[in-house]
Amino acid sequence: MKQEIKTSFTLSLLGAATLLAAQTVSAQDLVVKIGHVGPTSGAIAHLGKDNELGARMAIDELNAKGVVIGGKKVKLELLGEDDAGDPKQGTQAAQKLADSKVNGVVGHLNSGTTIPASKIYSDAGIPQISPSATNPKYTRNGYKTAFRVVADDVHLGGTLGRYAAKDLQGKSIAVIDDRTAYGQGVADEFEKGVKGAGGKIIGREFTNDKATDFSAILTSLKAKKPDIIFFGGMDAVAGPIIRQMKQLGLNAKLIGGDGICTAELPKLAAGTMGDGQVFCAEAGGVDASQKQAMEDFRARFKANTKLEVQVYAPYSYDAVGVLVAAMVKAGSAEPARYLPVLAKTEGYKGVTGTISFDAKGDIKNGALTLYTYKAGAREQLAVVR
Structure with a gap:
């Protein structure tokens, strides 16, 4: 029996992209489509847009630095869909992305839309990373395509x-x-x-x-x-x-x-x-050693969008980074080829901390940040694991 090789994504999102851009590329760019789904309309549209903007920021930064997958220069594209926080609309959005043959998906925001959509992605063989769905059932249905970067x-x-x-x-x-x-x-x-x-x-x-x-x-x-x-x-x-x-x-x-x-x-x-x-x-949080990276992200986010981070934009940003890092490691953006590499993600350095997946697709040693509110603003109390 072959010994399982443990992959290690120790390069930062931008550091990895810079190295890859220096490699020889073909004249023909490879288009890699990454879907994002969240409630960009309705009562919690501010949260869905926050997630989508985080994913878009990752794609824009990667494209600016340059990414090479399997010897070809890559152009990343974000396909955004609105599920309005509704399970039925969520499955429709998922099917639309599957029909568009996206290479990977970041989303959904809500557990109620993420869980039913996960079957559609599983059936299509498309890797899905939720930046914010916390219901345990999401990664306990046995779908090999389901991952999350926050604690449940x-x-x-x-x-x-x-x-x-x-x-x-x-x-x-x-x-x-x-x-x-x-x-x-x-x-x-x-x-x-x-x-x-x-x-x-x-x-x-x-x-x-x-x-x-x-x-x-x-x-x-x-x-x-x-x-x-x-x-x-x-x-x-x-x-x-x-x-x-x-x-x-x-x-x-x-x-x-x-x-x-x-x-x-x-x-x-x-x-x-x-x-x-x-x-x-x-459901997330950074320790003292990661605080500067998160503060830098928040500053870039505000400069780019003129908005404050709501909650999970940085987790959407890292979800894109993890997907692309797996594609690079596998030398392919084809879901069937990079999915096994994605599942073995170990030690990826993101703005939200170190990301490694367990056998279910859950983040290992996920953090929580406790807050209260004073003078109309959130005040951090503690990061716990």
């Missing part, structure tokens, strides 16, 4: 549950989720984390990702006097929840996952968020 909900929800019970010393903790694959999944793991840390869940309520009126849910919870409320969902719903908590005089801390952990949340809460009232975790 088992880690994220469980960590937040333990943090609520121990660090915040929550005595009466309530849970609300939006019934999406992401919201329900992270809420389930949060509840397990609370109970595992000896905490008490006093109630669980449900809403949906299109709702705007939470008075009945919040009034019911207020009677139970929670000191902490966990919300599994996105910032477009969390903002109105915070506003209505204030209106009802419900003085509890709000905790949520990466879906609410955005730069936009204070605006969506319309000035009703108290300092230190909201706590959240982003």
Whole structure:
């Protein structure tokens, strides 16, 4: 039996591209198409556009430096699709990219769209890296084409549950989720984390990702006097929840996952968020040694787009880099040829940290960053693994 060779992507995204550009190339450029799918319309369009802009920035920088795959100079193209955060539209977008014979896909943003789309990519043999989908089911369906560059909900929800019970010393903790694959999944793991840390869940309520009126849910919870409320969902719903908590005089801390952990949340809460009232975790984060690389990325992103990074733009950026690095290593952009190399990614140096995949396609030793909000801005508390 042949010994398995462990590949190592130790060059940076730009460093690798610079070296490759120096190699002999043919006169004919090879067009490599990378798809991106996210909600670029609807209530969380700011998050979908953030992801897409991160992917586009990676492609623009790689093209500027020059990439060579299998002896041919490559021109990378981004094919962007909008799934509006809707599973049906997500599968339609996935099929469109498969029909266009893209060489790889970055996306989707939401677990609820990523999971059904992953079967389409699997059937077509197209590698897919999600920069932000955290539901564990995504990489547990056995699809060899599915990868992600952030920690999953088992880690994220469980960590937040333990943090609520121990660090915040929550005595009466309530849970609300939006019934999406992401919201329900992270809420389930949060509840397990609370109970595992000896905490008490006093109630669980449900809403949906299109709702705007939470008075009945919040009034019911207020009677139970929670000191902490966990919300599994996105910032477009969390903002109105915070506003209505204030209106009802419900003085509890709000905790949520990466879906609410955005730069936009204070605006969506319309000035009703108290300092230190909201706590959240982003599925990702960099240690001190990687801080400068992330700060440099944020500065370049703002210079290029005139926008602040919301959450996962740098993870989309790294997802493109990982795909291209695997193509370069394999000497081919054909999915069937570079997929085995992608699966063995080990030690890729990205702006979000070191990326290596386990046998399921999950990132190894994924980080979480805990935040609170003060004076209308996110304030980092800690990076945990």
